[in-house]
Amino acid sequence: MKLQTKLIAAFIVIILLMGISQSLFLQTSIRSTFQNYLDQHTNNFMLRMEQSLEAYYDESGSWDDVQELFFEYNSTTGQGHGMMMRRMMMNMSLSSDDLLLLDLNGKVIGDSSGTRIGTDGNDLTGKKISLNVNHGKIGTLVLHQRQLQNLEKEFMQSSNTAIFISGLFAAIAALLSSIFIAKKISKPLKVLMGGIKQIGDGQKVHEINISTTGEFYELSEAFNDMIKKLNRNEEVRRSLVADVAHELRTPLAILQGKLESIQEGITAPTEETILELTDEVYRLSRLVKDLQQLSLAEAGKLKLNLAPVNINELIDKVCHHFKWLAEEKGIMLRHDHIPNNCSPRIDTDRMTQVFVNLIGNALRHTPLGGIVEVSAQQQGDLLLIRVADTGKGIPAEKLPHIFDRFYKADASRTRSESGTGLGLSIAKGFIEAHGGVITVESQVGRGTLFLITIPC
Numbered sequence: 001m002k003l004q005t006k007l008i009a010a011f012i013v014i015i016l017l018m019g020i021s022q023s024l025f026l027q028t029s030i031r032s033t034f035q036n037y038l039d040q041h042t043n044n045f046m047l048r049m050e051q052s053l054e055a056y057y058d059e060s061g062s063w064d065d066v067q068e069l070f071f072e073y074n075s076t077t078g079q080g081h082g083m084m085m086r087r088m089m090m091n092m093s094l095s096s097d098d099l100l101l102l103d104l105n106g107k108v109i110g111d112s113s114g115t116r117i118g119t120d121g122n123d124l125t126g127k128k129i130s131l132n133v134n135h136g137k138i139g140t141l142v143l144h145q146r147q148l149q150n151l152e153k154e155f156m157q158s159s160n161t162a163i164f165i166s167g168l169f170a171a172i173a174a175l176l177s178s179i180f181i182a183k184k185i186s187k188p189l190k191v192l193m194g195g196i197k198q199i200g201d202g203q204k205v206h207e208i209n210i211s212t213t214g215e216f217y218e219l220s221e222a223f224n225d226m227i228k229k230l231n232r233n234e235e236v237r238r239s240l241v242a243d244v245a246h247e248l249r250t251p252l253a254i255l256q257g258k259l260e261s262i263q264e265g266i267t268a269p270t271e272e273t274i275l276e277l278t279d280e281v282y283r284l285s286r287l288v289k290d291l292q293q294l295s296l297a298e299a300g301k302l303k304l305n306l307a308p309v310n311i312n313e314l315i316d317k318v319c320h321h322f323k324w325l326a327e328e329k330g331i332m333l334r335h336d337h338i339p340n341n342c343s344p345r346i347d348t349d350r351m352t353q354v355f356v357n358l359i360g361n362a363l364r365h366t367p368l369g370g371i372v373e374v375s376a377q378q379q380g381d382l383l384l385i386r387v388a389d390t391g392k393g394i395p396a397e398k399l400p401h402i403f404d405r406f407y408k409a410d411a412s413r414t415r416s417e418s419g420t421g422l423g424l425s426i427a428k429g430f431i432e433a434h435g436g437v438i439t440v441e442s443q444v445g446r447g448t449l450f451l452i453t454i455p456c
Helices: 003-060 066-071 082-094 150-200 215-264 271-298 311-321 323-329 348-364 396-401 423-433
Strands: 097-102 108-111 127-133 136-145 332-336 371-379 382-389 437-443 447-455
Touching: 003 066, 003 097, 003 127, 003 136, 003 150, 066 097, 066 108, 150 215, 215 271, 271 423, 311 323, 311 332, 311 348, 311 371, 311 382, 323 332, 323 348, 348 371, 348 382, 348 423, 348 447, 396 437, 423 437
Parallel strands: 332 371
Antiparallel strands: 097 108, 097 136, 127 136, 371 382, 382 447, 437 447
């Protein structure tokens, strides 16, 4: 069952429950209010009848002619006990009761309906009032309930009809409103489901637009963010496949060409030729190894052999390795020692590879007479390592991609000069595997700074 159908069904059930409960409440309330109205008027009438009957008995000393004077009224002749009888008859017509007078023996001597005169009234039910004169009981006034009168039935029927009609209109209006609200609630979900279905079918999905606020808007923003990341990941995947194919194609083509030349006798299998083939095999092996290490680092499964290492000695060792290259290019390579000989727990081989990549890149991109400086300092529980150069710098639009796989800021450099483009990606993966962070800052014409932060 769809969400929209569920919402409409839920609204209908709620409307029915509310309508039924409201109808029952109104019926009970109207009946109670109407009955209270009748009881109030009847009680006032009985009080006056009690006073009038007691006064009549006190004056006459008997109940003679009480039926004619107090319980009968002739609308044609106007005979009766004046206005008192008119009010009594009006109240009797509006109520469901009969008014009766019993003598001391329980015999009916007065009856507003005129049907029980002379009968035994002890079995009558209803409200009873004792009539007393000079502290002596002279009779009993009884208000006996009968079935509903026509006027009362009509009033209740008209009330029920009004409740039913108003409830029906309210239910129709509520039903239409529930359909509108259900459609409005389910519409953003339909849009989202359409986008999700497109993703499931392998289609490229662009951003979705939901004209609403609240949780659905936040959900659409999260969905759009996910779409951007998926599209970006797809682009990276395609670029990665193309880059890997390109990097593998060149050495494989060289190997294939050389071997075919040797097989055809065009090229002699000299030591120099074999060394060239070996270099290409090493290049392939190094590329595969770098990709494997990078994949393990990004998956968080890179195995680290952690041990306390003197950071000054480690950086000195790497700088000494590049000393000949710096002298050859006329570049000043210097390392400022950290004062307190910080010894963080790191994997020596992995961190050596990081420093080799960073310092090697700095030397390659620094011109004659430039400076490459490696410095370290401790700030609390963190170790900050800076690798700065005075090279030509990296354009601002290329900085966000500097750690991407196979990315080369200078595409004009030859394959032998620029490498595979995995060095910085591997350095970032190794640093993050140590729980650290690597960032880059650069200005064109002034140089580049790589900042490494790792726990000390």
